[in-house]
Amino acid sequence: MKNWNLNKIGKSPLDKVGLIPRSINKIFEKFRKELDPNAEIEALEEFKISKYHTVASMKYILILIIAPIVVNQVTKSFFLGPIVDHIWNIEEPSVFLNESQEERAFAELQRFEEKLHFEILIGKIPEASYQMMNQQITHKALELAQEYSNESVNAIKNIISDIVSIITFLLIISTTKRQVSILKSFINQVIYGLSDTAKAFLIILFTDIFVGFHSPHGWEVVIEVMLRHLGLPESRDFIFIFISTFPVVLDTIFKYWIFRYLNKISPSAVATYHSMNE
Template sequence: MFTNPPVPSKNQKPIEPIGVIPRSIIRTLNRFVIQLFPNSNLLLLQEFRISRYQVLVSFQCLLCLIFIPLIITFFSKTFLFRPLTEYIWNTQTDDIFLNAYLEKEALVELQNFEEQLYFEYLVSPTTYEPPNWASYLTDLDLDEATLSSTYNYRPELLKSEIQKKTLDLAVEYNQKSIEALINFFSDFLSFGTFTLLVFTLKPQVIILKSFLLESIYSLSDTIKSFLLIFGTNLLVGFHSPRGWELFLDLVFHRLGLPPDEKFVLLFVATVPVLLDTVFKYWIFRYLNKISPSTVATYHAMIE
């Protein structure tokens, strides 16, 4: 009727039991006992060398992961992507705008400039003449000849200002289109370089990971709980959707893409929930075994 309990495999790691005495006190007592032996100086010296090696390797790995992608991206963006993109965009294509979103943005800016110029012209008491604006006559049912005749009555000063603004906007948004393409290629190269470094420096990354975990776990329970609450509230808290929307808006603006409201709503509705699930699972599965006092402090602070 009763089956035998499952036998743990050899590869299965035993779970360290949680006792009445905190493990930090046990580790301190073990170090004190080790120092009582005659060869304690050699052990301490070896431990110091290992710690120094771990710090140096972690520091070098962190610098490589941060600065090597930035340096490669800077030089490739300056000497490769920018000249090549400007040459192809300005010589091989006749387009000024990368997409319809940038074109619409330029038209809105030109319309705002026309309205501001028209208002300043109207409030001028000395040179006031009722100008006929082509942009304001498009709502009327007029043929092309009528529009052309009314356009000729527009003051020359206003026409020259609008033409100058139009040329400035054309140059500005042509450069924005080029910058969007350059940012896309440079960001892709930066991500690829970072990924390649992670796989190439895998032993150093493992040492860096262990060093960071050890540094975090060596903090006090209050500081760890504070960092945990700060991270969860920042990424999955009540005000986190505003931050995610701002982040996506910056990404869209950098790449010259139109903001997709449906994609933003879907992203904000799913990603924070997924991160919240990961945080809770990590707290329940790992942090509760490694530092139960931190979990207790965390629950006491959020209540």
Template sequence: MKSPNETVNNKVTAGSVNPRPTHSPEDWGASAWEQDWDPAEDLNEEDIEQIANEAEEEFRRNPGQDTPRDKWITPLLDFGSVSGAIDPDQERSEDNLQGEALANQDESQRALRYIAQLVGIPLVSGFIFSRALADPVLSFTLQNNAEAFAMNDHQKVEGAHAVHVEEARLRMDAAIGKSPPLTEEALNEHLSEFALELEEEERHHNEQSLITLVSDSVSGIMLFSILAQKTRGRQALFNTFSRLFEGLSDIAKAVLIILIADTLLGYHSEEGWTGLLELVLGHYGVEAEEEGVVIFVGVVPVVIDVFFKYWIFIGLNKISPGAVVTIKQIDTH
């Protein structure tokens, strides 16, 4: 069975791709420190694309592969990794690094395109659906049904407070001589008009909140449907995140994990969860009840904390045991 590097070299030599120039021993001498070793040097775009496709197929899609990606950052824990690190075949090592670099570059570009799809498609779909279907239907309902989008109890209380403030303002202006005195009949008529304006504003606000809910629901469904599909873009995104995370040092991993954990689950996170819940519910025109907020804050962070600790002691131990040790040492101080 041929290695991935031999396969790439044979296909490059046998095809239309020009062979890469061999490097003399002087190329690896002291003067080489000042040279820019570009993996794509002396290759045209077709050559780079072919090598990238071959390398990606060998390194990612072949379930029987033995050569790991990013092997230069893999700890030297066995004979194979040690012998590979001190392999005297310089051309083979260069081909290995070149294939991995091109595969990483292609994978990162595919991940960026997938992120653009995750952001763009749901937003555009939700906007079009809400503006083309939901907005006309709800606007027609608002204009032809006086009971549609009625004020809730919280809005009525706030509206009554606003009416009292308006009444106090009118009486104050009349008392200091800034406006002529109003009769009770004129005052009641003005307050009635003011209350009707408030009601119309709140009904329109309820309509917009429902449109927002429809738009966000469509966007959420589209986002979930895109993520649920097993595509090369999704795999490239997961692999890119994994490669970036594994490329961090143990201390950097520990600090990043502690930062996220303290932000979501720290002693001060209760106020943050409360504010976030009120912000989200207010975005959809729903008043946050105190009992619901207390239950949410008391249950959700605890569940997240359990799964987070499970991942640290089960998943992170396999990925980076040193990061787990660093986290334990930091927690003891």
């Protein structure tokens, strides 16, 4: 089975771009196959190849997703994580890694103090002495210190484990070139085998999510989550510069792909896209 698979691996619709539209080539190819006496055998062989590519691609995708995640969690929980905890407890560094954590902690402590005063004023809790209020605020401050200390040490663990996961992912890619070729062939068959309407729908969906007029809000949330995950300062200037440039670059690349490749392979899909987008 592997011998006839090697002849099909790596081939995609991009290799068939020519002067004659692809749809016309399909019509002539269909007639040729129907008149071929060996058409049934070839169809069975193509089905076997397609099945092999699909199964192999699904397995490989699962490996690419699961392997880095497992390595990340194992590294964080059992190997480098305990070492980071040990060094952190010995060194006793600052609670905060950056000013953004300080601002969030101070704002949370201020809200707690204001809430406490408010509940006393409305009689929700009995009027307390100044010393009792200070004790509650001190207790809250200690809780926040522990919470942000854990956030800081987890950020260091995340950086190390993420680097290990990326290295693992790259090693899998570099050592499984044959599987990569099969996966590329499978993806090309899936994408270019869709109907024109489905292609246009996916294009509009992708562009509206990532480069649409409402996408900056989503990018802002994603960047903030990533910065907190890595323990980096949440610079508003950096976030605004990123969301004002990266979607534009992404949109330019996507339009180039439509013009350079999709327009030659499936011009009817591009026409459908423009019609649906108007």
